[in-house]
Amino acid sequence: MAETTARPRIAIAGMAIESSTFSPHRAGERDFQRVEGDELTGRYDAIRNGELTDRAEWLPVYYARSIPGGAVLPEVYESIKQRICDGLAALLADGGTLDGLFFDIHGAMSVVGLDDAEGDLITAIRDVIGPDVVVSASMDLHGNVSRTLIENVDLITCYRLAPHEDTWETRDRAIRNLVEALESGTTPHRAWVRVPILLPGEKTSTRVEPAKSLYARIPEIEARQGVTDAAIWIGYAWADEPRCHATVVVTGVDEAATAAAAEELGQAFWAVRDDFEFVGPPGTLDDAVVAGLAATDTPYFISDSGDNPGAGGTGDVTWTLAQLLQKPELTADDAPVTLCASVFDKGALDLLRTHAIGDEVSLEVGARIDSGPHGPVRVDAVLHSLHEGDVDAGGVAVLRKGGLHIVVTEFRKAYHAITDFTSIGLDPASAQIVVTKIGYLEPELYAAMRGWTLALTPGGVDQDLERLGHHRILRPMHPFDAFDSTPDLSAEIVR
Known part of the structure; x- marks a missing residue:
């Protein structure tokens, strides 16, 4: 020493x-x-x-x-x-x-x-x-x-x-x-x-x-x-x-x-x-949406867990957004408010900056980096709001299709705090459903939720590890392999 x-x-x-x-x-x-x-x-x-x-x-x-x-x-x-x-x-x-x-x-x-x-x-x-x-x-x-x-x-x-x-x-x-x-x-x-x-x-x-x-x-x-x-x-x-x-x-x-x-x-x-x-109730995205719409005590949170940027996901997987856009119970004009955060796409932000708030827009967003689970999604919606200067996200746009409010960012950003939403004029407390790319809820969101589903969605941090296909980890490894006896758990002293 x-x-x-x-x-x-x-x-x-x-x-x-x-x-x-x-x-x-x-x-x-x-x-x-x-x-x-x-x-x-x-x-x-x-x-x-x-x-x-x-x-x-x-x-x-x-x-x-x-x-x-x-x-x-x-x-x-x-x-x-x-x-x-x-x-x-x-x-x-x-x-x-x-x-x-x-x-x-x-x-x-x-x-x-x-x-x-x-x-x-x-x-x-x-x-x-x-x-x-x-x-x-x-x-x-x-x-x-x-x-x-x-x-x-x-x-x-x-x-x-x-x-x-x-x-x-x-x-x-x-x-x-x-x-x-x-x-x-x-x-x-x-x-x-x-x-x-x-x-x-x-x-x-x-x-x-x-x-x-x-x-x-x-x-x-x-x-x-x-x-x-x-x-x-x-x-x-x-x-x-x-x-x-x-x-x-x-x-x-x-x-x-x-x-x-x-x-x-x-x-x-x-x-x-x-x-x-699982720390939260797991389920499919469809199950989560049904539960969220039926909830009388809100907001109901849905974790888009497979593309959680907080764990390593790209943040631009569109699989969940594509499913939500196909649900008229979310996209109808009289549908309750659902917040969906987020997908990043710099090209989409550049295009949206040429429009005025309130314009009808039609564009493809997301899946520029990770297109494995789903390709870019066509969104026909209203430009609800546009924001600049987020230290992580850069520009941020909110697109509204009926009750569904879609957050599109210029760069990667995790929406893991209440202020992430309120800073762009979205109030989770007033929403029926909040969908965000996260796994277990961070303390602030955990305190705000009144119901929750950990949706088992695809992406770079898929909860189904066997679906990902590890092949370089040391084997045997639980839960990938069965163990006939207790492994060697003796301590090695490192001086």
């Missing part, structure tokens, strides 16, 4: 995106938001105004983040990796020292041509900073922990809630673990258990059993003597890579205690593998 001072020097860097390898979308330059300087250190409450502010010298390097999507273009990944490595090298130039690195990642990034993007990134970083700088990583529980990643970080943790209401708490915990390790002069080791389970997030939400109880075990384990942190990764189901599987990692200074705890959690996970069910 690097020699520390009374005030350790800690760098901050990372890159985050959740990438579906089943999605034809490719994440490019525009998809990533870049953060550096004071803006980067200011992201973290524990540093900004917490107890860790004065316990280290904080050295912001570079952080890039994208909403989920497809695999990252190689040239975009390489440019961000180089920016991070160059920034770290600059800190070490002319005799500069570095004690720690907070590595802020998602953990399910795919890059065209790579099998383990985060493993590649941390390896490049280690080439710059050397083996003695203490690295602490914060991850999404839907990330993947590869052998390369676990060998190159010293401390690692992930979210304990899905939906992820503890995102910032987790980052602060990873930072705190790093500071305490540097102050104590003792770097914990890792007890790593690979669990051969691969399930979608919609079946593993901590709102419901068995994930609720599984994750509830963590605080007691973390409180044990010699244990620093305990983490369970569900893994990311919509990438077809060897590292895609569930994982348990327990970090601590007591090798026996960490190994025992990791095996305990791994065995507990395996024991409930057949108990995982």
Whole structure:
């Protein structure tokens, strides 16, 4: 471990995106938001105004983040990796020292041509900073922990809630673990258990059993003597890579205690593998629409789960929209209000900008990236409203056909918050049905809904994993394969 001072020097860097390898979308330059300087250190409450502010010298390097999507273009990944490595090298130039690195990642990034993007990134970083700088990583529980990643970080943790209401708490915990390790002069080791389970997030939400109880075990384990942190990764189901599987990692200074705890959690996970069910009532889109129209307490939410941009879907699959347009009970002039968000299509926005609000328009929208489930859809409707300047969506148009209000955006955007709708003049509370590309409902939408169907629709994040056709994951894997006996769930100590 690097020699520390009374005030350790800690760098901050990372890159985050959740990438579906089943999605034809490719994440490019525009998809990533870049953060550096004071803006980067200011992201973290524990540093900004917490107890860790004065316990280290904080050295912001570079952080890039994208909403989920497809695999990252190689040239975009390489440019961000180089920016991070160059920034770290600059800190070490002319005799500069570095004690720690907070590595802020998602953990399910795919890059065209790579099998383990985060493993590649941390390896490049280690080439710059050397083996003695203490690295602490914060991850999404839907990330993947590869052998390369676990060998190159010293401390690692992930979210304990899905939906992820503890995102910032987790980052602060990873930072705190790093500071305490540097102050104590003792770097914990890792007890790593690979669990051969691969399930979608919609079946593993901590709102419901068995994930609720599984994750509830963590605080007691973390409180044990010699244990620093305990983490369970569900893994990311919509990438077809060897590292895609569930994982348990327990970090601590007591090798026996960490190994025992990791095996305990791994065995507990395996024991409930057949108990995982969808967090929301699943059903077909037709079933969902029938239920939504019959609902007397509204709004009724329908998750267009197969094309959820929040999990890696392209956001332009038109299969659901095509079905809705064929339903006169939604498109008649006297039909109740249904909101449908969204489909992105830059060409459609360019055309709609030539029209006035209230014009009758006829155009094809969507399926420019992912046309697998359905091609572009012809929409004959009224231009209800037009908006500019959304930081994610760019231009936004609302097309109205009877009661159906269709949101078309210039660029990819997930409609996962109430303000996403109200900012364009649509009020979910006044709608009969709200259809949005999402899986489990984010907390704000969950609180607003009065009924809900998780519609099992097609797309790059299809809930039917076998329909997607994984062929590169390590087998056997539950639920793809039957197991005649319990797999090896022994912990491997990584020092």
